[in-house]
Amino acid sequence: MVSFSTLAVGLSAIAGSLAIPSPYVYPVGKRGEFNFHLGPDHPLAIAKRNESLARRSNTNYNQDYTTGGSVNFSPQTNGFSLNWNTQQDFVVGVGWNPGSNLPITHTGSFSVTSGLGSLGVYGWTTNPLVEYYVMESNVGISGLGTVKGSVTSDGGTYTIYENTRYNQPSILGTSTFNQYISVRTSARTSGTVTVQNHFNAWKTYGMNLGTMNFQVIAVESWSGSGSAQQSVSNTGGGNPVTTTGSAPHTTTPAGNNGGGGGCSALWGQCGGIGWTGPKCCSQGTCKVGNSYYSQCLN
Template sequence: MVSFSFLLVAAASLVPGALAAPGEQLEHGSTTSSRDIQAANYFSNWSEGGSNVRCNRGSGGSYSVTWSGQGGFVCGTGYNPGGSRTVKYSGSYNATGPGYLAWYGWTRNPLIEYYIIESYDILAPGEPWTKKGSFTFEEGTYDLYTSTRNNKPSIEGTRTFQQYWSVRTEHRVGGTITTGRHFTEWANVGLRLGNHDYAILATEGFVNGTKTSAGTANINVE
């Protein structure tokens, strides 16, 4: 499982209607992110370990990515801060190997990394998952899990922290994600979040043992 911190690259002075500096691909293991001040869209692009990844931000909340190789990556668009939102998205996602299409974010105090997984080929979690239940509502049925990352990179440096997971039982690419409903269901089984940092509709790929990831995605977040 890939965890990482972000560097927000902003214009020297930001005024209403101005844009932050655009995101760009850096060397493996580095990250750049940008925020559209008008639309509050947030773009992140990170890769490591020899991945052959091309992630490009489009207009508005759109991005496209192609990938293959031996490393890991996460890229996507969303909001900073995240929090309870009704997220509408559309597009295409075609992947083989370990990875996800997911609404992905972080909180602080407590430090939590969370996923609402919409589609995948192989889940292949990096740490053991503990199932906490499941729930069904008008958007679908999701299984709930938690896991723990020990001394791993995070948005607060190397830390030990929990991960929360909602995993959709029927895959989809496109629709509405009511994030607050997932937060409530997590709280109902004792999984409480902190203060929201960024959250993105992310495409992620990584290596698990001999299994590598490859694919393409074109996603738009409204």
């Protein structure tokens, strides 16, 4: 016969074994790398990028500035049609707000039958307040300002101008501001504009942009008649840039870098001050003013 005390001890041991957690650690399956973070190759991340790209390729802003006369402007998603006959100022087009440094592709026609007009990228920045143009076609418009140099991009050469406008209409009301203008010497009505090449070249000459406001493919005139039809997107590929002019720079001796051309061109390709991207290396330096920058490799 089992004594009461013995039985009590046995029951106590059983209860203890039930109450105290087992020291055994059950294995947990390894979590996948995308359980909590969508990596770049995750299907949802790819879909998000594609959606963003598609949304960005579609224009979201219509520029419709007219002061009188007959200006028949018909904007559509990713394009517009236009005909005009006026002695008054107008700037019309379609694009994005805010703008960006993405390459812009435009395709279509542009014809000035009398007077003057221009076709190209048109935009504004704030802080500093700047009105800028990359004119793909310029018919009769002169007095663009001081020639700063030139930039070769997208199969053509553009002359770079800087101009100051005093107490003139702007996106912030009547103001004084600078104009930065690149004018293609061999006009075209269709093509891709690698906008960043112009931004870089302007910066080389101390022509600094601010925060992006709107950016459009636009037609401007203030005298005469003509017509245009353009399709617009900004998912096109870009092309390299070379810069020439009077910006302060030194030419790097041959053999000191992996790319050709003058120092200012290499510095411009690297994106300007502070750029540490993959195109730059430590093989030699570019001197701009009193500062040195890594050069670019092709």
